[in-house]
Amino acid sequence: MPRAIILYEIDPSFGPNIIAEYYLKQDDKISPAVLKEFSEKHIEKELFETTIFKDDNRYFSKKINAKSLNKDNLYLSFILQEGEDLVSLKSIFENVEEKIIQNFSDDKKRMNELLQNALNSIMSLLQKLQEPKIIKETINDRTKKMLDDGKLTEARELIDLGEDIPERLAAEVKSADQFLNNEFYKKAKKSFLKAAEFASLIQEEEIASFLKNKGEQVGLFPELIKEREGLNKHLEKIFNDIDITQLSLYNNLIEPIDRLIEISLSFEDHESINKLTKLKSISERAIRLVRELNDSDKKIGEIIKKI
Numbered sequence: 001m002p003r004a005i006i007l008y009e010i011d012p013s014f015g016p017n018i019i020a021e022y023y024l025k026q027d028d029k030i031s032p033a034v035l036k037e038f039s040e041k042h043i044e045k046e047l048f049e050t051t052i053f054k055d056d057n058r059y060f061s062k063k064i065n066a067k068s069l070n071k072d073n074l075y076l077s078f079i080l081q082e083g084e085d086l087v088s089l090k091s092i093f094e095n096v097e098e099k100i101i102q103n104f105s106d107d108k109k110r111m112n113e114l115l116q117n118a119l120n121s122i123m124s125l126l127q128k129l130q131e132p133k134i135i136k137e138t139i140n141d142r143t144k145k146m147l148d149d150g151k152l153t154e155a156r157e158l159i160d161l162g163e164d165i166p167e168r169l170a171a172e173v174k175s176a177d178q179f180l181n182n183e184f185y186k187k188a189k190k191s192f193l194k195a196a197e198f199a200s201l202i203q204e205e206e207i208a209s210f211l212k213n214k215g216e217q218v219g220l221f222p223e224l225i226k227e228r229e230g231l232n233k234h235l236e237k238i239f240n241d242i243d244i245t246q247l248s249l250y251n252n253l254i255e256p257i258d259r260l261i262e263i264s265l266s267f268e269d270h271e272s273i274n275k276l277t278k279l280k281s282i283s284e285r286a287i288r289l290v291r292e293l294n295d296s297d298k299k300i301g302e303i304i305k306k307i
Contacts (some may be wrong), residue, residue: 002089002122004028004079005115007100010039011073019074020111022119028079034059042075045258049090051265053277060089064097069104076100090217092122092210125206129173132166139166139202161202169198173211180218189219221267228263231256250290253283 004023010016016035023029034054038061041050049062061077076097078089096118103114128134139162146155176191192215199208238252257280264272 002078002119003081004030005096005119006030006077006079007111007115008035008075008077009071009073010043010075012043015039016075020108020115022112022115023079024119028057030059030077030079038075038077047258047262050262053273062090062093064100066101066104068101074100090213092125092213094213095206095209096122121206125210128204128207129170132170135166135169135202135204136162138204142203158202165198165202169195169202169207172198176215176218185218185221189215191215192218217266224263224266228260231260231263235260250283250286254280254287257283 003025004021006021007019008016009019016032016039018030018035021030031054034052037052037054038050038059041047041052042061042063049060051061052059058080059077060080061075064071064074064076066072066074076093080089099114099118100111103110105111128138139158143155143158143162146152146158172191172195176188176195179185179188179191192211196208196211196215199205199211235253235256238249238256241249257276261273261276261280264276
């Protein structure tokens with residue numbers, strides 16, 4: 001699960017401003033430098049979601065669809081655990097986003113508590129997926145309440161389903177994860193969606209939503225692979241077209257590199273991310289050097305004309 005969750009806004013004049021935050025460890029405080037970089041990527045580069053690697057930490061940020069609040073500048077960020085499954089995090093994001101929109105307030109204390117509850121909810125959800133016993137205990141609590149409320153038929157139906165559905169749910173999730181690890185993305189999507197159906201049967205709607213979203217995300221992987229292949233060829237063509245008279249073409253490398261980083265993040269391909277990040281850094285240095293070379297060339301020309 002994430003180590004921290006941060007709700008912030010980006011003011012056009014003053015930049016990023018934290019609205020609420022919750023950390024499992026106080027040492028994980030998000031820095032102004034990270035928020036500033038998020039602001040640049042979201043505003044200047046118009047990225048809807050983005051990830052930053054800094055000081056061995058990984059930060060994820062996404063714009064919140066807050067039209068119902070008449071706000072167009074709300075963002076949610078997570079500090080990720082080592083080896084965190086970003087696909088799962090994106091699947092969870094929509095549930096957290098919905099809770100924030102439904103309960104948004106100018107009361108900072110209340111919003112901090114909301115983020116704390118959201119993080120605890122993520123922890124509970126992931127624990128349930130790993131241990132069918134926890135789901136069974138939840139079902140038992142729910143059926144007791146139904147019986148107290150006189151809902152005998154509904155309680156009996158849920159008790160019957162609770163006998164084997166939690167194990168079938170856990171088994172289907174395990175199969176889905178195995179398919180995903182083996183890059184059988186269509187089969188993984190099918191298993192995640194089947195598991196979501198099991199979760200709905202036992203009224204675990206948060207788990208169902210999580211699994212459905214994850215299945216849909218995984219279903220996009222074949223398209224992302226094709227896009228990545230095309231971008232790699234495009235990068236190679238740009239580089240091959242660069243010669244001493246067309247150094248400005250280095251600028252054209254940045255956009256496809258950024259997109260390749262985003263795609264690599266979806267696959268948790270850290271080796272590619274590191275290589276692409278290094279490539280971007282070198283390309284940006286080349287762009288700066290070209291700019292300096294052009295400035296020097298212009299000054300040399302001006303002086304020569306005066307000689």
